[in-house]
Amino acid sequence: MVWLSRCCFRKHANFVDHLRVYVKGGSGGMGLPRLGGQGGDGGDVWVVASKDLTLKSIKDRHPEKRFMAGVGDNSTVRALKGKKGSDCEILAPPGITVTNDNGKVLGMLNAVGDKVRLARGGQGGAFHSDFLPSKGQVRHVRLDLKLIADLGLVGFPNAGKSTLLSAISHAKPEIGSYPFTTLKPEIGKVMYDDHKQVSVADLPGLIEGAHMNRGMGHKFLKHVERTKQLLFVVDVCGFQLASNTPFRSAFQAVQLLTKELELYNEELLSKPAILVVNKMDLPEAGEKLDELTHQLENQEDFCHLLPEDMVPSHFLSFRHTVPVSASTGCGLSLLQQLLRQSLEEQDAEATERQRHHKLCELRKAVRPTPNPVGPKWGLSYQA
Numbered sequence: 001m002v003w004l005s006r007c008c009f010r011k012h013a014n015f016v017d018h019l020r021v022y023v024k025g026g027s028g029g030m031g032l033p034r035l036g037g038q039g040g041d042g043g044d045v046w047v048v049a050s051k052d053l054t055l056k057s058i059k060d061r062h063p064e065k066r067f068m069a070g071v072g073d074n075s076t077v078r079a080l081k082g083k084k085g086s087d088c089e090i091l092a093p094p095g096i097t098v099t100n101d102n103g104k105v106l107g108m109l110n111a112v113g114d115k116v117r118l119a120r121g122g123q124g125g126a127f128h129s130d131f132l133p134s135k136g137q138v139r140h141v142r143l144d145l146k147l148i149a150d151l152g153l154v155g156f157p158n159a160g161k162s163t164l165l166s167a168i169s170h171a172k173p174e175i176g177s178y179p180f181t182t183l184k185p186e187i188g189k190v191m192y193d194d195h196k197q198v199s200v201a202d203l204p205g206l207i208e209g210a211h212m213n214r215g216m217g218h219k220f221l222k223h224v225e226r227t228k229q230l231l232f233v234v235d236v237c238g239f240q241l242a243s244n245t246p247f248r249s250a251f252q253a254v255q256l257l258t259k260e261l262e263l264y265n266e267e268l269l270s271k272p273a274i275l276v277v278n279k280m281d282l283p284e285a286g287e288k289l290d291e292l293t294h295q296l297e298n299q300e301d302f303c304h305l306l307p308e309d310m311v312p313s314h315f316l317s318f319r320h321t322v323p324v325s326a327s328t329g330c331g332l333s334l335l336q337q338l339l340r341q342s343l344e345e346q347d348a349e350a351t352e353r354q355r356h357h358k359l360c361e362l363r364k365a366v367r368p369t370p371n372p373v374g375p376k377w378g379l380s381y382q383a
């Protein structure tokens with residue numbers, strides 16, 4: 001057991017999903033009062049989204065986590081306008097949200113090439129500043145990585161999320177018969193015959209109380225914030241974390257997971273969700289599935305099966321409920337098909353919403369303005 005936890009710690013420590021860094025813009029260069037020369041502005045510090053990078057690689061390369069841009073050149077007789085200081089660029093993976101120490105979001109990196117300024121360089125000395133330069137901005141900022149995937153796996157430990165991901169994609173996450181096998185998020189790509197790809201993020205299992213920081217779920221819940229849809233996975237025969245914790249049926253698992261998401265961030269539940277009922281190869285799975293289906297069709301009637309404070313405010317209605325066995329592969333091709341279909345439907349809905357929105361804007365723009373009724377202010381003023 002000691003070996004296990006040490007081993008877990010080592011692997012966990014390998015994954016970095018946030019970094020607090022010190023950034024300093026370059027100072028401006030001196031102006032030249034005698035000839036009215038203007039000093040160069042200091043360089044800026046930027047974070048730029050690039051391919052194949054991790055926050056860990058930044059941490060390893062810059063253990064001191066300090067980034068400073070170059071100072072602007074002074075104005076000289078030969079170059080009255082001083083050169084701008086060199087910018088400093090921190091290359092980071094896409095999916096980064098930048099916040100300051102007060103939690104204010106300064107920007108996001110959604111795609112390769114996106115950039116956010118972390119610290120502005122000082123202005124070069126010029127006439128208006130008595131030819132004295134200003135210093136660059138200095139602050140600490142936090143780079144928070146939230147995985148960008150089409151679907152995020154949500155489930156209790158041992159539900160078979162990693163087994164499922166390894167069966168439908170090329171990802172090779174660790175699988176184990178003990179809870180908390182997965183310690184860091186991992187993305188797998190589901191490939192289709194026409195080369196279309198759907199990305200699925202495997203996340204560490206949630207436990208009850210995850211929203212209050214119990215287990216590791218909370219730390220990783222942020223990763224589902226950026227996925228387009230949720231992929232719930234439950235063990236058809238239910239789950240028990242330990243001998244001193246209650247047994248939870250598949251229905252209870254669905255509701256408790258819903259409640260954990262709701263308590264963490266209610267907005268997560270506005271995402272389309274698909275339910276995977278796993279381990280259909282187990283004996284009694286058929287009966288359990290029938291029971292679950294009946295309970296999901298009449299969710300309100302089965303609230304009493306949950307602790308009072310864990311009844312979700314709104315019951316989730318899943319776009320699809322798909323029984324599978326990640327171990328034997330049964331049901332997986334249908335699941336793959338439905339994942340794609342569901343994402344395509346969501347895209348189509350978004351396009352339709354956009355089209356409708358544009359149409360409304362256009363209608364507003366071309367609508368003739370009604371003839372003013374009542375006093376004509378301009379005329380009466382003249383009169």
Ligand SMILES: Nc1nc2c(ncn2[C@@H]2O[C@H](COP(=O)(O)OP(=O)(O)OP(=O)(O)O)[C@@H](O)[C@H]2O)c(=O)[nH]1
Nearest residue numbers: 157158159160161162163176180181182205326327
């Ligand atoms: N019988 C059966 N066992 C399964 C199936 N899928 C997964 N398992 C087993 O369930 C156990 C847990 O599987 P994992 O894929 O590691 O579960 P997980 O949800 O990723 O667990 P965590 O990473 O701890 O959250 C392993 O022993 C798997 O072999 C299935 O379809 N049928």
Ligand SMILES: [Mg+2]
Nearest residue numbers: 161162181182
């Ligand atoms: Mg796992």
